[in-house]
Amino acid sequence: LWRWLGQRSVPGPPGPLAWPLIGNAAQLGKLPHLYLTRMAQKYGNVFQIKLGSRTVVVLNGDSIKQALVKQGTDFAGRPDFASFKYIFDGDSLAFGPFTDWWKVHRKVAQSTVRTFSTGNTTTKKTFEHHVLCEFRELLQLFVGKTKQHRFFQPMTYLVVSTANIMSAVCFGKRYTYEDEEFRQVVGRNDQFTQTVGAGSIVDVMPWLQYFPNPIKTMFDNFKKLNLEFGQFIRDKVIEHRKTIQSSITRDMTDALIMALDKLGDKTELTGGKDYVSPTMGDIFGASQDTLSTALQWIVLILVKYPEMQLRIQQEVDKVVDRSRLPSIEDQLQLPYIMAFVYEVMRFTSFVPLTIPHSTITDTSIMGYTIPKNTVIFINQWSINHDPALWSHPETFNPQRFLDQNGALNKDLTSSVLIFSLGKRRCIGEELSKLQLFLFTALIAHQCHITADPARPLKLDYNYGLTLKPHAFSIAVSLRGHNMSLL
Ligand code: HJJ
Numbered sequence: 111l112w113r114w115l116g117q118r119s120v121p122g123p124p125g126p127l128a129w130p131l132i133g134n135a136a137q138l139g140k141l142p143h144l145y146l147t148r149m150a151q152k153y154g155n156v157f158q159i160k161l162g163s164r165t166v167v168v169l170n171g172d173s174i175k176q177a178l179v180k181q182g183t184d185f186a187g188r189p190d191f192a193s194f195k196y197i198f199d200g201d202s203l204a205f206g207p208f209t210d211w212w213k214v215h216r217k218v219a220q221s222t223v224r225t226f227s228t229g230n231t232t233t234k235k236t237f238e239h240h241v242l243c244e245f246r247e248l249l250q251l252f253v254g255k256t257k258q259h260r261f262f263q264p265m266t267y268l269v270v271s272t273a274n275i276m277s278a279v280c281f282g283k284r285y286t287y288e289d290e291e292f293r294q295v296v297g298r299n300d301q302f303t304q305t306v307g308a309g310s311i312v313d314v315m316p317w318l319q320y321f322p323n324p325i326k327t328m329f330d331n332f333k334k335l336n337l338e339f340g341q342f343i344r345d346k347v348i349e350h351r352k353t354i355q356s357s358i359t360r361d362m363t364d365a366l367i368m369a370l371d372k373l374g375d376k377t378e379l380t381g382g383k384d385y386v387s388p389t390m391g392d393i394f395g396a397s398q399d400t401l402s403t404a405l406q407w408i409v410l411i412l413v414k415y416p417e418m419q420l421r422i423q424q425e426v427d428k429v430v431d432r433s434r435l436p437s438i439e440d441q442l443q444l445p446y447i448m449a450f451v452y453e454v455m456r457f458t459s460f461v462p463l464t465i466p467h468s469t470i471t472d473t474s475i476m477g478y479t480i481p482k483n484t485v486i487f488i489n490q491w492s493i494n495h496d497p498a499l500w501s502h503p504e505t506f507n508p509q510r511f512l513d514q515n516g517a518l519n520k521d522l523t524s525s526v527l528i529f530s531l532g533k534r535r536c537i538g539e540e541l542s543k544l545q546l547f548l549f550t551a552l553i554a555h556q557c558h559i560t561a562d563p564a565r566p567l568k569l570d571y572n573y574g575l576t577l578k579p580h581a582f583s584i585a586v587s588l589r590g591h592n593m594s595l596l
Pocket of ligand 1: 202296393394464
């Protein structure tokens with residue numbers, strides 16, 4: 111009897127009491143990461159909640175590395191959520207299940223992204239060129255808007271701008287700010303991220319899809335945006351296949367076509383499917399959503415803390431005179447800028463929870479048993495705001511990443527968790543950091559950004575896969591004798 115009881119009661123993680131039908135969904139509130147972090151303080155780093163019909167195990171603090179790195183395979187799955195099925199018909203690398211083909215496919219995607227961004231000196235220079243060209247357009251627009259209106263909202267311009275950088279890298283084409291099709295394709299990031307973010311209601315109460323209600327309306331919009339986004343990407347890939355030449359690789363799409371076609375004979379792995387479009391969708395979609403969000407936060411924080419904007423300008427002025435522009439090679443000489451970028455990532459934690467994981471086998475963590483196919487939430491926010499790791503975690507302070515000599519502390523920068531870890535970690539981490547560094551250095555070198563004194567600046571945001579700051583207004587003026595850009 112004792113053995114039987116012992117086996118039956120191998121404990122699952124503790125957690126708050128759940129309501130019938132909805133479980134703890136109502137408690138999640140508008141900012142689920144804050145509720146989950148509070149629950150971690152109460153129940154420990156590993157706890158469980160119920161969301162609708164699903165049991166969700168939430169991992170915080172140290173348990174994240176244990177699960178995603180040390181027991182990586184066990185936790186590498188994705189749940190069979192309703193929303194994930196509509197992202198490229200379920201063929202997305204980021205949202206799809208963990209299979210043998212997935213491992214091969216991911217390696218190819220990862221090396222393709224590297225080859226077209228941070229791979230070597232030449233590709234870095236090409237990437238830098240795209241960032242520079244796009245920054246020039248953006249600055250011109252900002253200065254024009256400031257002349258026209260004094261204060262204006264920069265958010266959508268930052269989206270088109272980053273999407274253009276990635277469109278140049280991915281597809282060899284940029285669009286004007288007025289282009290309606292492009293604005294449609296990249297203008298619905300809020301809808302996308304709100305529907306796929308951890309804690310999304312349709313995913314845990316799928317029956318809400320079947321009768322009229324606000325969640326169904328949101329989900330129908332999500333399906334529509336995915337169809338249109340998918341068509342945009344497929345058209346690009348078809349056009350590339352028509353005109354591709356083996357002698358030159360024009361862009362990331364060409365590179366991925368060649369790399370995946372080489373593997374294409376292995377139909378036992380791919381089932382004869384073409385994965386170029388879904389993967390270019392992931393790369394373009396993920397990069398433009400996350401990088402535009404990051405830039406929105408960077409601009410907002412630069413105007414919220416003018417003394418830090420000044421500090422960054424002083425640093426860049428010391429290293430880069432007016433005869434040239436900041437470049438990739440300056441990165442090591444600009445530690446404060448990097449500290450600022452890391453502090454934006456830590457402080458905002460704008461990917462507070464990763465894309466939900468699931469266990470692909472029965473497993474255990476920190477002494478708790480977890481059955482196969484359990485939904486796993488990874489609370490990145492809990493690490494970035496852990497008072498045991500960071501002093502005054504709620505204070506924005508780039509200086510925390512610099513030692514007495516003003517050098518970047520690599521142990522601390524690598525403690526920021528925003529690109530996840532292990533088998534599912536981001537494949538664009540290097541590209542992102544390079545782009546955010548360049549953009550921040552260019553802003554500091556070329557212009558001064560100020561807030562509308564009539565509208566007090568807040569750091570409030572909407573929850574989703576990425577946290578988007580609320581609308582804000584700025585004015586932009588050129589700095590000094592600008593011989594370089596405009
Ligand atoms: C999109 C915005 C989309 C895809 C992909 C297929 C890979 C932020 C984190 C990870 C990024 C997750 C990925 C997103 C892919 C978007 C994005 C949009 C349609 C898509 C943690 O991005 O409006 O539509 O279809």
